[in-house]
Amino acid sequence: MVANEAESSLKEDQKHLMRHFKQALTDYSDHIGEITAKLISVIDHHTINCLNNWEVTSSVPSPSFQQICRQMQKFHNGLAGIFPDEQIKSLFDTVHEHFKGNLKLHLAKIGISPHDSLKYGFVSQDYAFYAQSLKAMSSCNDLYVESLNDVIYGR
Numbered sequence: 001m002v003a004n005e006a007e008s009s010l011k012e013d014q015k016h017l018m019r020h021f022k023q024a025l026t027d028y029s030d031h032i033g034e035i036t037a038k039l040i041s042v043i044d045h046h047t048i049n050c051l052n053n054w055e056v057t058s059s060v061p062s063p064s065f066q067q068i069c070r071q072m073q074k075f076h077n078g079l080a081g082i083f084p085d086e087q088i089k090s091l092f093d094t095v096h097e098h099f100k101g102n103l104k105l106h107l108a109k110i111g112i113s114p115h116d117s118l119k120y121g122f123v124s125q126d127y128a129f130y131a132q133s134l135k136a137m138s139s140c141n142d143l144y145v146e147s148l149n150d151v152i153y154g155r
Contacts, residue, residue: 039075039091044098046071051106054126056119061129068099069133076137088139096134096143100151103127107152114149124148 007018047068054064061069072095079088107113107123114120131145 040094043075043095047099048102051102056122058122060122060125062126065126065129069130085139092140092143104151
């Protein structure tokens with residue numbers, strides 16, 4: 001849309017300048033993608049560290065999940081004044097997808113499954129706390145959050 005508007009305002013002998021404009025648009029789009037990837041990698045790194053320090057105990061929500069949720073809330077609050085809600089929701093869709101994958105891998109690594117009902121119950125409560133915290137964020141209140149079984153079995 002912007003390129004079309006710029007091109008329509010140029011004289012015929014200046015149309016060759018559009019390649020510079022199109023290159024700037026491409027660079028701009030690439031830069032936005034890099035910023036988005038960096039934001040997601042920062043929150044991913046933090047959640048992976050918290051999951052690695054996570055101890056499944058009767059203390060629910062666990063300190064690790066409390067920390068994950070606090071950091072996600074800070075991340076959300078930091079973006080709220082800068083990004084529109086739709087972009088924040090899109091970022092959190094990706095963050096949530098990454099979190100599910102990391103959680104699934106970590107649960108497999110520590111050997112927790114629905115067959116270990118006590119520990120699985122604690123994990124379910126931690127995950128429910130995470131889901132509730134995620135949905136409490138203004139941009140994420142209609143975000144689809146799967147059940148823990150869906151996360152583990154990839155439904």
